[in-house]
Amino acid sequence: MAKAGAPARAVAARRVAPRPASRRGAVVVNAALKAVVFDCDGVILESEDLHRRAYNAAFRKFGVKCGGGQGNVEWDEEFYNVLQNTVGGGKPKMRWYFKRNGWPSSSVLDGRVPANEQEQELVIETLQDWKTDKYQQMIGTGEAEPRPGVLRLMDEAREAGLKLAVCSAATKSSVEFTLKNVLGEGRFQGLDCFLAGDDVDKKKPDPTIYKIAAERLGVKPDECVVVEDSMIGLQAATGAGMRCIITYTPSTRSQSFPGAERIVCDLGLYPPTVTVKELQERRIVQDDRVNFDVTDSGIYFGWN
Template structure:
């Protein structure tokens, strides 16, 4: 539907750094005739009024790269001209198709909650390797969770190296693949419920996450969450931390159950790109660990790190940026990261 509006397109690629104004009545997203109306500095001060601008890099469109574009409906509020990665006003193409979050460690600093839930599970089922009750301390779990992705693979890896355990589920250590899988599945199911109990006790999202999601949504950029954890666990976590409305508005949600191979295998991010209809090279992943970083890069995506206390000392070579958390990080800043990132091969 056509709307009466004025589209400001501020481009630093012009020698005079002027702001160009299309004041013709036109459909949402079209430019129309353009004329100079003022300086870029004035426009940013008076028109943007401190609000984040939509930006895209590269040289696409007749205005070239470095473009900022805002639509100002007559008598209405400022709204972004871009919609879900399509061309904004015909002048340029969005440099970011999708923003993709890991869950554990990124949305929620959850690793210690997982560790506690595992230990409660081992205690409940009297899981013993030899004569010793299995108990994962903080130092060991920091190494484990940064080595093996997914809950079931963690236990399988541990038992393969320390001997399959006895338990109230199996009086003798399971020897067949079927019995070992039954043990792992039963422990994981109970652990998931204990983890949910810990979430209910008052867990909160990490700084900046909700703000970035809302900013991306307002700019028409697709949103996804890709977690190696069990689906029921992640759904519960996201519903509680993001709220039902934000969770249901995700354009894609994948959990460890949805792919055969867990991170660092890139499968989950490759599947996400397909479901989103997004170019992997125009997707930005937020991860907290080397495992997640490897998965994102393996899928051909740009990755930034929001590290936690347990991952802060990892070598994040290949990440385009690294933050202690996302508090104060704007989407404009992240788009610039994507614009400046080298192609991921």
């Protein structure tokens, strides 16, 4: 979550029924969609502030201090919003921060600074493991709920015979625990593919995780729609050759999202903002942060 004080209410885009597109476009598009792929943090649940609080708790637990400072490292909301939209994955975030602010002293190494790369990795691994446990405790207490419309869209996709996947940059144990608590055991076990940061060598915005997901689902990348919440995720999805819709969060709302098919504050409950039928027909171009009409989405998608 972002700073206290919600952003101005988004203005829903007016959606005007487009004139009939060519048969070529309609047939190909209606037949194309075979899978819906979700990011986890920021998409399935707004977990940003939970992660930030868990990192700060880890820094306090191990007395993490950079540059000889007296106080423990602490990431405030403003900084974390920038950090998470700059660097994907938890361990890379800490590496990025420590490389720029000096590797810290901590109780992991009895109060001293890492002397080599092996000790640096020990610090990172120890902090990440403890942070993950803390985050799971917070999730387990019911502090997080699915974002509006996520469960509805998942169920719609399953009923339509589409495959479902979740691809997250977070650690596998953390994502698995989160999904089981937020989605429920049944929906989690029903996923056709589940990939986490541990499963790939490169993190988003690198497209590897989505390319592997397509392979495991047995579909082509352009037969997938990805639901993301940030520019990092959008770049990973489009880099893999997949369509992408954005459900932005307070911290990503101001990003431009070039190439996103739809940009909405959430998927919507009732009435829904995004439906499987709309994604199959690929007839709506939308950015609910501005007012605009779509009179022929075929022009946008290059059908004409």
